[in-house]
Amino acid sequence: MTEPNIGQKPFSIDPSKRRYFIKKIREWGKSNLKNYPWREEKNLFRLLLTEIFLQKTDSLKIKNIYPLLKQIETPFDILNREDILDHIVSRTGLSYKKGRILRLSRQIVDSFNGKLPGNYSDLVRLTGVGDYIANAVMAFGYEEKAAVVDTNTIRIVQSFFGYCSSKKRARDDRRMNEIILWILPCRQYTVFSYYLLDFGADVCVSSKRLCHECVLKRKCAYYETAKTR
Numbered sequence: 259m260t261e262p263n264i265g266q267k268p269f270s271i272d273p274s275k276r277r278y279f280i281k282k283i284r285e286w287g288k289s290n291l292k293n294y295p296w297r298e299e300k301n302l303f304r305l306l307l308t309e310i311f312l313q314k315t316d317s318l319k320i321k322n323i324y325p326l327l328k329q330i331e332t333p334f335d336i337l338n339r340e341d342i343l344d345h346i347v348s349r350t351g352l353s354y355k356k357g358r359i360l361r362l363s364r365q366i367v368d369s370f371n372g373k374l375p376g377n378y379s380d381l382v383r384l385t386g387v388g389d390y391i392a393n394a395v396m397a398f399g400y401e402e403k404a405a406v407v408d409t410n411t412i413r414i415v416q417s418f419f420g421y422c423s424s425k426k427r428a429r430d431d432r433r434m435n436e437i438i439l440w441i442l443p444c445r446q447y448t449v450f451s452y453y454l455l456d457f458g459a460d461v462c463v464s465s466k467r468l469c470h471e472c473v474l475k476r477k478c479a480y481y482e483t484a485k486t487r
């Protein structure tokens with residue numbers, strides 16, 4: 259696999275470090291993968307809705323209202339059964355998302371005959387769908403190799419590989435995107451992205467990194483620096 263072209267600023271990842279990372283995250287992930295119902299989801303429109311809700315609320319809340327989400331199969335259900343959407347947004351405290359979800363559903367019905375588009379460029383043009391959600395749907399729904407760039411994956415890349423983005427928002431950094439794509443394994447990358455999200459939520463945590471018990475510490479740039487401080 260070709261190393262990412264990460265521009266003029268010299269930053270490269272030792273391929274052996276990448277292999278170590280993949281091996282360790284895989285081992286960790288096999289015993290720690292979280293069991294959320296949307297991770298088994300085959301309905302892509304429901305998966306999109308779930309990602310939209312997850313962006314602004316915690317996973318437990320979405321897990322609790324998942325039986326409600328299960329009543330929605332297509333954008334037509336949103337347009338015909340607004341009461342279900344009302345119930346979901348009031349239970350999650352996300353009432354402001356209602357209008358966007360109605361517009362999004364209308365867009366999918368009008369422009370794609372009610373079927374969720376299967377490519378990044380169409381997805382990202384939908385109302386309320388940004389870069390993260392479009393990539394998450396491509397990665398988790400269509401099982402394409404896509405960079406799931408969120409606060410967790412960014413923190414892991416910054417910590418372990420030592421890449422510091424010069425952008426104000428690291429998620430807007432094209433290089434960050436390329437690195438996250440590059441560190442995915444060649445096979446089983448969908449589940450690997452889930453491992454990364456869970457690892458960032460449980461071990462390489464923003465409030466307190468659990469370095470002493472971390473499987474990556476032997477080669478982690480952040481841990482190396484912290485030791486010498």
Ligand code: SF4
Binds near residue numbers: 417468470474478480
């Ligand atoms: S050693 Fe610490 S900083 Fe490095 S990946 Fe693990 S938890 Fe994160």
